[in-house]
Amino acid sequence: MKGLKQKQMLKERLKQEGNQLNTTFKNSLKEQLERFQQNLERFLTQNRVEINKNPSLRQEFYGLCREIGVDPLISSKGYWAEMFNDIQFYYDLAVQITTVCIALRQRTGGLLEVNDCLKWVNKLRGKNQITIQDMYKAIETLKVLGNGMNIMETGDCKMLVSVPLELNIDQKFVIERARDSGFVNHAMFPDWPRARFQIAVDALISEGLVWLDQVGKEKTYYFPGHSLLSS
Amino acid sequence: MDVPVERFLAWPPFYTLQPNLDTRSQQLYLWTQILLEYSQKNRIYIATSHDFHDIMRNNEVSRSLSEEFKNVLFDYMLKQKNAIREGEAYMIFWKKPEAWGEQVYRWAVDSGRVGSVETVEGLVSGDETTREEFYGMPVNYMMVILRSLEKSRKAELFQVGEGMAVKFF
Numbered sequence: 001m002k003g004l005k006q007k008q009m010l011k012e013r014l015k016q017e018g019n020q021l022n023t024t025f026k027n028s029l030k031e032q033l034e035r036f037q038q039n040l041e042r043f044l045t046q047n048r049v050e051i052n053k054n055p056s057l058r059q060e061f062y063g064l065c066r067e068i069g070v071d072p073l074i075s076s077k078g079y080w081a082e083m084f085n086d087i088q089f090y091y092d093l094a095v096q097i098t099t100v101c102i103a104l105r106q107r108t109g110g111l112l113e114v115n116d117c118l119k120w121v122n123k124l125r126g127k128n129q130i131t132i133q134d135m136y137k138a139i140e141t142l143k144v145l146g147n148g149m150n151i152m153e154t155g156d157c158k159m160l161v162s163v164p165l166e167l168n169i170d171q172k173f174v175i176e177r178a179r180d181s182g183f184v185n186h187a188m189f190p191d192w193p194r195a196r197f198q199i200a201v202d203a204l205i206s207e208g209l210v211w212l213d214q215v216g217k218e219k220t221y222y223f224p225g226h227s228l229l230s231s
Numbered sequence: 232m233d234v235p236v237e238r239f240l241a242w243p244p245f246y247t248l249q250p251n252l253d254t255r256s257q258q259l260y261l262w263t264q265i266l267l268e269y270s271q272k273n274r275i276y277i278a279t280s281h282d283f284h285d286i287m288r289n290n291e292v293s294r295s296l297s298e299e300f301k302n303v304l305f306d307y308m309l310k311q312k313n314a315i316r317e318g319e320a321y322m323i324f325w326k327k328p329e330a331w332g333e334q335v336y337r338w339a340v341d342s343g344r345v346g347s348v349e350t351v352e353g354l355v356s357g358d359e360t361t362r363e364e365f366y367g368m369p370v371n372y373m374m375v376i377l378r379s380l381e382k383s384r385k386a387e388l389f390q391v392g393e394g395m396a397v398k399f400f
Contacts, residue, residue: 106257107234205251211244215294222244228234 093130093138096121098149101162108225109209110163111175114151116229117160155179159225165207170200175209175223182227183213185220236265240286246294248303259307266304267313267325276372279320280305315375322372328379331365335376336385338363339399351377351388351395370395 100120101112114135122129139160142149150161154176167175174197178184186197201221204210213220222228239245239261249255269286270278280287280301288295296304305321308314314321324331335354339345342359353359355373360366365373377397380386387398 103233109254205254208251208253211254212247212250213244213294214247220243222242224234224242228238228242 087141090134090138090141093121093134094142096124097135097138097160098142098162100124101149101160104229105162108229109207110161110165111152111209111223111225112160112162112229113179113225114158114160116225120229163207168200168203170196171203174200174204174221178221178223178226183220183222185218236261240265240289241292243292243294246289246292246296246300248297248300256307259304262304263308263311263313266308267323270323271325274367275323276368277317277320277322317371322375324375328376329383331376332380332383332385334363335365335373336380336399338365345399348391348396348398350391351397354397 097117100117101108101110104112104120114132118130118132118135121135136151139149139151148162150165152159152161152165152167152172152175154172157176157179159175174184174189177188184201186192186194189197201210204221205212209223209225211222211224213222245258245261249258265286266283269275269283275282287301305314308321308323309316312324312327314323316322338360339349350357351370351373355366355368355370365376374388374395377386377388380397380399381388385400387400388395389398390396
């Protein structure tokens with residue numbers, strides 16, 4: 001009788017233990033699945049241009065999604081479909097931005113203010129206008145492709161750089177000062193010795209970013225990206 | 232998609248010869264296009280820089296091309312075969328001699344002149360060509376065109392009395 005009771009208690013304990021184990025297992029599985037989904041999403045975000053561009057990779061990726069119960073194509077509502085539509089939109093936009101930058105590169109030396117680029121892109125798009133936020137998002141997708149296209153921030157001035165370019169602090173400062181007028185001269189840098197100014201603008205000239213305007217001995221340096229292209 | 236040249240013409244540094252060679256060749260190319268278009272519009276066949284006085288300066292921005300700049304520009308145009316030296320002046324070819332040649336040859340074919348002899352003088356100022364684009368061009372300018380036709384064996388030039396004549400094949 002005593003033995004029977006003990007047996008029953010043991011059975012109960014075992015059941016409890018089992019339930020707990022089950023819950024832990026379930027929880028950890030759920031956690032794992034969640035983490036997997038998060039990783040998948042992150043992977044998608046980071047590689048969406050690549051995924052969209054590379055057909056065999058896209059095929060594999062869709063297969064993977066289907067296997068874990070997500071259909072990126074058929075499910076019309078929800079995260080995945082939105083994501084893929086998004087990709088296409090921003091990918092197309094990124095192509096347009098790149099087209100503008102490259103078409104004007106010979107003129108700008110590869111330096112174009114984001115706002116000016118927006119104007120050109122919208123001119124190209126016609127009816128379907130985009131915002132500056134769309135621009136930033138699209139440029140973000142371009143980062144996957146490496147350093148071909150960068151945003152350079154000097155002060156509150158954002159420039160799209162479509163050439164491999166290493167600019168130092170002085171050069172960036174000169175570019176920033178040219179923002180409103182489109183040009184710089186030594187008088188605009190009263191704290192700088194002439195040599196310091198000259199070194200900075202000479203470097204910008206040799207990069208093709210700046211045009212010289214000389215009248216008599218007076219030299220002014222013009223940025224086509226700032227002064228020639230903006231309307 | 233590009234910046235209209237009017238923008239450049241109103242842009243002060245466009246009148247300073249650029250120290251960066253890439254930028255300079257871009258600048259010279261643009262200036263060449265401007266001069267060619269100006270020549271075509273005003274029917275300038277043979278010119279010195281005086282003939283481009285108006286287009287080479289912009290009073291609104293108080294800029295004009297220096298003598299040095301003009302020399303570099305004409306050298307560039309010579310090299311690009313958009314100009315040919317003619318004494319102290321330049322023959323300006325907004326259309327290449329070969330392209331003009333085709334036009335002259337087409338006229339010859341269409342009007343049944345193949346095989347007969349025409350004076351060069353008559354080609355540019357005769358009654359038969361008044362409706363042609365090449366009507367009114369200087370004789371020595373037409374000679375350059377006919378020589379290019381001669382090179383492709385579609386014409387032969389020879390002296391007749393004081394002037395030159397041409398026979399089309």
